[in-house]
Amino acid sequence: MIILGIESSTQQVGAAIGGHEGVLSAAHTSRGRRHAELLTPTIDFVRRSARIELHEISCVAVDLGPGLFTGLRVGIAAAKAMAHALRVPMIGVPSLDLLAFPVRHTSRLIVAAIDAKRGEVFYAFYRQVPGGVQRVSAHQLGSPDDLASELLATPDEVLMVGDGALRYHDAFDGLKRVELADQGFAHPSASSLVQLAHARALREQFVAAWELAPLYLRKPDAEINWTTRDEQGRAE
Amino acid sequence: MTAHPREATVVLGIETSCDETAAAVVSGAQTVLSSVVSSQIELHARFGGVVPEIASRAHVDLLTPVIAQALVEAGLPDGGVEAVAATVGPGLIGSLLVGVSAAKALALVWDVPFVGVNHLEAHLYAGFLEDPSLELPVVVLLVSGGHTLLIHMEDHGRYRLLGQTIDDAAGEAFDKVARYLGLGYPGGPAIDRVAMDGDPEAIRFPRAMQDESYDFSFSGLKTAVVNHVRRHPEVGTADVAASFQEAVVDVLVTKAQRAAQAVGAKGMVLGGGVAANSVLRERFLDACTADGMHAFVPSRAMCTDNAAMVAAAGWWRLRSDGPTPLDAGGDPNLRLPVVT
Numbered sequence: 001m002i003i004l005g006i007e008s009s010t011q012q013v014g015a016a017i018g019g020h021e022g023v024l025s026a027a028h029t030s031r032g033r034r035h036a037e038l039l040t041p042t043i044d045f046v047r048r049s050a051r052i053e054l055h056e057i058s059c060v061a062v063d064l065g066p067g068l069f070t071g072l073r074v075g076i077a078a079a080k081a082m083a084h085a086l087r088v089p090m091i092g093v094p095s096l097d098l099l100a101f102p103v104r105h106t107s108r109l110i111v112a113a114i115d116a117k118r119g120e121v122f123y124a125f126y127r128q129v130p131g132g133v134q135r136v137s138a139h140q141l142g143s144p145d146d147l148a149s150e151l152l153a154t155p156d157e158v159l160m161v162g163d164g165a166l167r168y169h170d171a172f173d174g175l176k177r178v179e180l181a182d183q184g185f186a187h188p189s190a191s192s193l194v195q196l197a198h199a200r201a202l203r204e205q206f207v208a209a210w211e212l213a214p215l216y217l218r219k220p221d222a223e224i225n226w227t228t229r230d231e232q233g234r235a236e
Numbered sequence: 237m238t239a240h241p242r243e244a245t246v247v248l249g250i251e252t253s254c255d256e257t258a259a260a261v262v263s264g265a266q267t268v269l270s271s272v273v274s275s276q277i278e279l280h281a282r283f284g285g286v287v288p289e290i291a292s293r294a295h296v297d298l299l300t301p302v303i304a305q306a307l308v309e310a311g312l313p314d315g316g317v318e319a320v321a322a323t324v325g326p327g328l329i330g331s332l333l334v335g336v337s338a339a340k341a342l343a344l345v346w347d348v349p350f351v352g353v354n355h356l357e358a359h360l361y362a363g364f365l366e367d368p369s370l371e372l373p374v375v376v377l378l379v380s381g382g383h384t385l386l387i388h389m390e391d392h393g394r395y396r397l398l399g400q401t402i403d404d405a406a407g408e409a410f411d412k413v414a415r416y417l418g419l420g421y422p423g424g425p426a427i428d429r430v431a432m433d434g435d436p437e438a439i440r441f442p443r444a445m446q447d448e449s450y451d452f453s454f455s456g457l458k459t460a461v462v463n464h465v466r467r468h469p470e471v472g473t474a475d476v477a478a479s480f481q482e483a484v485v486d487v488l489v490t491k492a493q494r495a496a497q498a499v500g501a502k503g504m505v506l507g508g509g510v511a512a513n514s515v516l517r518e519r520f521l522d523a524c525t526a527d528g529m530h531a532f533v534p535s536r537a538m539c540t541d542n543a544a545m546v547a548a549a550g551w552w553r554l555r556s557d558g559p560t561p562l563d564a565g566g567d568p569n570l571r572l573p574v575v576t
């Protein structure tokens with residue numbers, strides 16, 4: 001089984017190809033917000049490096065977010081189109097899972113945090129389990145201070161990963177028992193995506209291209225304003 | 237590298253620049269094998285206009301099923317597409333990138349050329365899709381929610397910009413006046429409907445820019461409508477709508493007709509979403525008949541945003557420029573490539 005993985009939920013764009021033999025090829029580029037420009041050449045590069053023809057791919061895995069909306073959509077639109085054209089199923093994996101997976105060997109509580117812009121972060125908590133990590137909280141959206149208060153309340157040693165942790169490190173620097181992983185763990189890894197997807201593919205946990213939906217965690221502004229107006233209207 | 241498309245090269249077109257998610261299969265820039273358009277109008281109606289983030293989200297959800305349907309209807313569920321064309325601009329950037337990304341991915345999987353298409357050029361080609369007898373040069377009046385352009389199309393890919401709006405686009409004026417009159421969104425069809433029961437001569441609204449230039453201006457007309465209704469609250473909405481529509485159509489057709497005569501065009505082409513307006517269509521045809529000029533008024537479905545026109549323009553672009561590199565992105569402010 002050959003899996004193509006695509007991730008583009010932060011300012012990074014990544015693709016990887018792998019299967020039973022592990023990850024055969026992976027590439028990541030962070031070049032500002034140029035997801036649409038970079039993604040197709042990156043996919044072509046990893047499949048050439050891995051010496052794989054695209055029709056050999058049996059599953060397309062994609063990062064579902066949360067993250068930068070435009071980047072996320074570039075990856076998901078491309079992944080859906082490829083899965084449809086190749087007539088293969090898909091597997092979606094949340095971006096925060098992809099951040100936590102590379103640090104799975106720690107026994108500490110893992111906190112994955114992605115910069116959500118507007119002074120907020122998308123975050124979730126993870127624990128080590130045999131073969132990987134398990135999410136032990138919901139996906140959340142909040143200010144770095146909200147997250148810092150949650151960390152203050154936990155008795156655990158904590159390892160933080162992700163560009164959200166690094167960008168707002170001021171909020172976490174003073175916390176005891178909390179360590180920030182370095183820049184090398186700042187973005188979701190396409191290799192992790194292929195590894196996690198492979199495990200799910202063995203259990204046939206596929207979705208069809210038209211069923212796969214992004215994880216936004218934030219409503220469009222217009223809808224937020226509309227709801228607020230609606231509620232105010234009712235209150236008056 | 238320049239790929240030379242055959243007369244019958246099969247192009248898949250993808251259009252996601254605004255609030256229509258569309259895919260179509262066209263053979264050789266002329267034969268429409270399928271054209272699927274999924275409109276998001278209902279998603280945006282309560283906001284009174286297109287909300288970019290909502291549009292982008294809907295494109296992601298709708299695009300794969302729309303492409304699948306276009307391929308099935310074209311009788312090509314198992315491949316056979318020889319090039320993939322997608323709108324790269326102008327439009328909403330988040331929406332454009334959904335279509336561009338999907339198109340490039342398909343081109344990669346099928347190992348066929350990708351062609352980036354200018355949305356405005358696509359509208360120009362809608363006229364050719366339905367009438368192969370169209371002979372150049374022509375003058376094109378392109379009127380939509382975002383654009384009001386008068387173009388001299390000398391040859392394929394060779395355009396001269398004769399005039400454009402200096403403020404609101406024609407479609408924008410329809411939306412604003414419809415909102416003011418409480419007729420709802422989108423404004424074009426709403427005014428068209430209501431105006432049928434009104435007298436277009438009831439109110440003589442000003443015709444702006446009645447000078448030598450081919451430029452347009454609609455913001456003054458909108459203000460005139462508002463002022464008139466304030467001063468005459470008893471006036472019937474149908475009469476206001478009909479008189480407003482009359483003023484817009486009058487200016488558009490007069491200038492297009494004058495331009496066509498001046499450049500010695502063989503025909504006049506109408507395009508863009510506002511070209512679905514029934515009075516504009518009628519008056520445009522009348523003007524051509526009066527001047528003995530060939531008129532090209534595409535069906536309403538081909539005037540509003542669709543992907544068949546994108547595929548057709550893609551075929552021509554493939555012929556003139558060859559494939560677009562796979563590291564291309566979108567450009568929200570892309571202009572029509574004009575010669576000066």
Ligand SMILES: [Zn+2]
Binds near residue numbers: 355359380509540
């Ligand atoms: Zn348009």
